[in-house]
Amino acid sequence: MPPKKTPAVRKVAIIGGNRIPFARSNGPYAKASNQDMLTAAIDGLVSRFSLQGEVIGEVAAGAVLKHSKDFNLARESVLGSKLSPATPASDIQMACGTGLQAIITVANKIALGQIDSAIAGGVDTTSDAPLAVNEDLRQILIQLNSAKTVGDRLRLIAKIRPGHIVPAIPRNAEPRTGLSMGEHAALTAKVWEISREAQDELAASSHQKLAAAYDRGFFDDLVTPFLKLARDQNLRPDSTAEKLAKLKPAFGGPDGTMTAGNSTPLTDGASTVLLATDEWAKAHKLPVLAYLTFSQTAAVDYVHGDEGLLMAPAYAVPRMLARAGLSLQDFDFYEIHEAFASQVLATLKAWEDPAFAKEKLDLDAPLGAIDRAKLNVNGSSLAAGHPFAATGGRIVATLAKLLHEKGSGRGLISICAAGGQGVTAILEK
Numbered sequence: 001m002p003p004k005k006t007p008a009v010r011k012v013a014i015i016g017g018n019r020i021p022f023a024r025s026n027g028p029y030a031k032a033s034n035q036d037m038l039t040a041a042i043d044g045l046v047s048r049f050s051l052q053g054e055v056i057g058e059v060a061a062g063a064v065l066k067h068s069k070d071f072n073l074a075r076e077s078v079l080g081s082k083l084s085p086a087t088p089a090s091d092i093q094m095a096c097g098t099g100l101q102a103i104i105t106v107a108n109k110i111a112l113g114q115i116d117s118a119i120a121g122g123v124d125t126t127s128d129a130p131l132a133v134n135e136d137l138r139q140i141l142i143q144l145n146s147a148k149t150v151g152d153r154l155r156l157i158a159k160i161r162p163g164h165i166v167p168a169i170p171r172n173a174e175p176r177t178g179l180s181m182g183e184h185a186a187l188t189a190k191v192w193e194i195s196r197e198a199q200d201e202l203a204a205s206s207h208q209k210l211a212a213a214y215d216r217g218f219f220d221d222l223v224t225p226f227l228k229l230a231r232d233q234n235l236r237p238d239s240t241a242e243k244l245a246k247l248k249p250a251f252g253g254p255d256g257t258m259t260a261g262n263s264t265p266l267t268d269g270a271s272t273v274l275l276a277t278d279e280w281a282k283a284h285k286l287p288v289l290a291y292l293t294f295s296q297t298a299a300v301d302y303v304h305g306d307e308g309l310l311m312a313p314a315y316a317v318p319r320m321l322a323r324a325g326l327s328l329q330d331f332d333f334y335e336i337h338e339a340f341a342s343q344v345l346a347t348l349k350a351w352e353d354p355a356f357a358k359e360k361l362d363l364d365a366p367l368g369a370i371d372r373a374k375l376n377v378n379g380s381s382l383a384a385g386h387p388f389a390a391t392g393g394r395i396v397a398t399l400a401k402l403l404h405e406k407g408s409g410r411g412l413i414s415i416c417a418a419g420g421q422g423v424t425a426i427l428e429k
C-alpha cells in the first residue's frame with residue numbers, strides 16, 4: 001500500500017477581487033436581487049481572470065438579509081454565472097463579518113490541501129429585504145396547505161383577519177436587545193467619550209480618500225460597473241468635517257454625536273475574491289496580490305455584560321497578534337471596517353487603554369496607538385457604503401492590491417459584526 005498522505009499547510013494566495021459599485025438602498029439596484037448582484041460579482045471575476053467554464057474548488061458566500069427562496073444563494077449564483085456548474089458552493093452567514101468569514105473558510109480548505117482554488121464573497125440588499133407574513137397568518141397558511149377537506153379549508157380561511165395582512169418587516173436591530181446597531185454604537189460612543197468632531201473628521205477623510213483612489217484608477221480592476229453605476233453612489237468627494245458638523249443626530253437622542261454622515265448608509269451591493277494556491281495561480285498564469293496568513297474571530301457578551309455590541313474586534317485582534325507573534329504597530333496598512341466612525345474610534349481607544357488591556361485582555365500593557373496615516377488609506381465603509389455581507393470582500397481585495405502596489409509589507413483587517421462578533425485577518429505580501 002502507498003504511504004498515506006498527510007495534509008500539509010499551504011500558502012493561501014489572493015489573486016484578485018471584484019465588486020459591483022455599492023448603491024444606496026432603494027436606489028439604482030432596487031429591482032436587483034441578491035442573486036443578480038452576487039452573480040454579477042462572480043462574473044466580473046470570471047471575465048477578469050478568464051475563468052469561463054472553470055471548475056473552481058469551492059465557492060462560499062452569503063447574505064445577511066436572505067429570502068427563504070434562496071436556500072443556497074451561493075450555489076444558485078454559481079449556476080447563474082459563467083463558471084462551470086460543476087463548481088460546488090455553500091452559504092455562510094456571520095452578519096457584517098460574513099464576507100471575511102467566507103474568505104477564511106475557503107482559505108482554510110486551500111491551506112489544508114482540500115481544494116486548490118476558491119471564490120468567496122457576499123451580497124446584501126436592504127431594498128429587497130425579505131418580508132415575512134404575520135405569524136398568525138403563517139400558521140393558518142401552513143395548515144391550509146395540508147387541509148384535507150373543503151370544510152377544513154373554509155374553517156381556516158374564516159380565521160383570517162384584516163390585521164393579518166400587516167407583514168413582519170426585518171429590523172436592523174439586535175433580537176436580544178431590540179436596539180438598532182446605531183443605538184448600540186451610540187452607547188459605546190458615550191462610554192468611550194468619542195467626540196462628534198473626531199467622528200466627522202474620520203468620515204470626511206473616508207470620502208476624500210475613496211474619491212482619490214477612484215481618481216487614480218485604483219479600483220479599475222476591482223470594481224465592475226453594474227446597472228449604469230460606475231462608482232459607489234454614496235461617495236461624496238466634497239465631504240468636509242465642517243459640512244458634516246451641520247447634520248442632526250441620527251442615534252443617541254438629541255445630544256447624540258452620530259449622524260447620517262458619520263454612520264454607514266443602508267446599502268445594496270456584492271463583492272467576490274479569488275483565492276488559490278501558488279501552483280494554481282502559476283498554472284493559470286495569474287499574479288498573486290498577497291497571502292492570507294492569520295485570522296481570528298471573537299465574540300462579546302453585549303446582552304448581559306457591559307460590552308459594546310461592536311467591540312469584539314478589540315478582543316480578536318490581540319488574540320490574533322499573539323498567535324502571529326506581532327505587535328499592533330507591525331503593519332503597513334490597517335483596514336478597520338467603518339460601521340460607524342464612533343466604533344472605529346472606540347476600538348482604537350480600547351487598544352490604547354491600560355485599564356482595558358489589564359481588565360479585559362489580561363495584558364500588562366495596552367496594544368498602543370497605530371499610525372493613523374496607515375488607516376483605511378483608500379477610504380472605507382463610511383464613503384463606499386456597507387452592503388453588510390459584501391464589506392469583507394471589498395476590504396480584502398482593497399488591502400491585497402495595496403500590498404501588491406507596495407511590493408512588500410503586511411496589513412491588518414478588523415470587521416465588527418452584529419450579534420457582538422468580530423472577524424479579523426492578516427494579509428502579507
Ligand SMILES: CC(=O)SCCNC(=O)CCNC(=O)[C@H](O)C(C)(C)COP(=O)(O)OP(=O)(O)OC[C@H]1O[C@@H](n2cnc3c(N)ncnc32)[C@H](O)[C@@H]1OP(=O)(O)O
Binds near residue numbers: 207244259264265
Ligand atoms: C457591524 C456593522 O456594520 S453595524 C452597521 C450596520 N449599518 C447600519 O446600521 C446602517 C445605519 N444607517 C442608517 O440606519 C441610516 O443610514 C441613517 C438612519 C443613519 C440615516 O438615514 P437617512 O436619514 O435616510 O439618511 P440620508 O441619506 O437621508 O441622510 C440624511 C441627511 O444627511 C445628509 N448627509 C448624509 N451623508 C452626508 C455627507 N457625507 N455629507 C453631507 N451630508 C450628508 C443627507 O444629504 C441628508 O440631508 P437632507 O436631509 O438635507 O437630505
